[in-house]
Amino acid sequence: MIQCDGLVKIYKTANLEVVALQGLDLHVADGELMAIIGNSGSGKSTLLNMLGGLDKPSAGKLLVNGKDLLTFGERDLVKYKRDTVGFVWQSNARNLIPYLTALENVELPILLRGKRRRLRAMELLEAVGLGHRMKNKLSELSGGEQQRVAIAIALANEPRLLLADEPTGSLDTKTSDQVLNLFRTLNRTMGITIVIVTHDPLLARKVDRVVQIRDGKTSAEMIRRVSYAEELAQMDAERAHNDPETHMEFAVIDKAGRLQIPAGYLDADGFKGSNKVRVEMEEGRIILYPPEERKTG
Numbered sequence: 001m002i003q004c005d006g007l008v009k010i011y012k013t014a015n016l017e018v019v020a021l022q023g024l025d026l027h028v029a030d031g032e033l034m035a036i037i038g039n040s041g042s043g044k045s046t047l048l049n050m051l052g053g054l055d056k057p058s059a060g061k062l063l064v065n066g067k068d069l070l071t072f073g074e075r076d077l078v079k080y081k082r083d084t085v086g087f088v089w090q091s092n093a094r095n096l097i098p099y100l101t102a103l104e105n106v107e108l109p110i111l112l113r114g115k116r117r118r119l120r121a122m123e124l125l126e127a128v129g130l131g132h133r134m135k136n137k138l139s140e141l142s143g144g145e146q147q148r149v150a151i152a153i154a155l156a157n158e159p160r161l162l163l164a165d166e167p168t169g170s171l172d173t174k175t176s177d178q179v180l181n182l183f184r185t186l187n188r189t190m191g192i193t194i195v196i197v198t199h200d201p202l203l204a205r206k207v208d209r210v211v212q213i214r215d216g217k218t219s220a221e222m223i224r225r226v227s228y229a230e231e232l233a234q235m236d237a238e239r240a241h242n243d244p245e246t247h248m249e250f251a252v253i254d255k256a257g258r259l260q261i262p263a264g265y266l267d268a269d270g271f272k273g274s275n276k277v278r279v280e281m282e283e284g285r286i287i288l289y290p291p292e293e294r295k296t297g
């Protein structure tokens with residue numbers, strides 16, 4: 001669904017250039033549910049904006065659903081945004097109108113597309129579990145319910161790709177959980193590819209793959225070890241502890257063979273403060289030793 005190779009984004013301001021993405025590689029399969037994590041300023045929102053056609057990359061390759069976004073003109077972009085992608089943002093205010101009901105809020109974008117709007121809006125609200133709250137004004141709904149209305153709107157154009165920027169950022173843990181479960185249901189039942197940008201470690205644990213961005217590049221990748229169904233069974237027990245064992249961590253190797261060591265590993269004794277590691281091949285494994293460590297045996 002998504003193929004980014006060597007993606008670069010440079011923001012130019014009056015006398016400053018900010019390199020927000022510096023050769024980012026990312027491939028997302030059709031029907032995947034994945035999260036992108038990274039520190040503030042690492043380039044997550046920049047990437048999401050490129051994927052959503054809201055901004056153009058400066059260089060590199062970006063294919064979404066087989067279409068090359070770098071070659072797009074204005075009209076192609078409008079069509080792409082209308083037909084292929086849906087967005088969910090952290091702040092509901094960006095999506096919703098408080099004095100209209102949930103139903104009216106969902107009808108609005110469909111109205112613009114001139115479809116059987118009432119029926120479709122009702123179907124969408126049912127799909128996000130809000131069939132019973134359709135007639136309520138937005139201001140009468142909880143944060144989680146408002147976010148579900150926003151998701152219903154994002155689904156109005158039947159997107160193949162749903163992009164969510166901190167969708168649970170302003171919600172408590174229980175409500176975030178519900179929103180995430182909804183993403184998972186939509187992913188499973190409708191086959192929509194979903195990319196979520198998040199700081200929320202709980203959310204990141206519930207998707208199939210987590211990609212970490214550091215300094216505008218992908219630096220590490222965690223892939224789910226156990227099935228989600230198995231994990232649900234243990235979820236209650238685990239909730240109290242932030243169990244890191246659910247995903248296996250992978251470091252990403254770029255085309256030039258460069259490897260970024262996952263955060264924290266180089267704080268270990270012997271590695272800390274050094275800019276070198278000793279690399280050896282042993283029985284089919286590549287092993288990194290602290291530069292000073294002597295081999296025993």
Ligand SMILES: Nc1ncnc2c1ncn2[C@@H]1O[C@H](COP(=O)(O)OP(=O)(O)OP(=O)(O)O)[C@@H](O)[C@H]1O
Binds near residue numbers: 018019038041043047
């Ligand atoms: N429109 C812009 N003009 C200039 N610089 C920008 C612009 N948008 C983002 N940047 C810069 O690009 C870098 C990446 O920003 P981005 O918003 O993608 O990071 P982020 O990982 O989403 O951060 P956060 O988690 O805080 O939202 C930052 O250094 C930021 O200051």
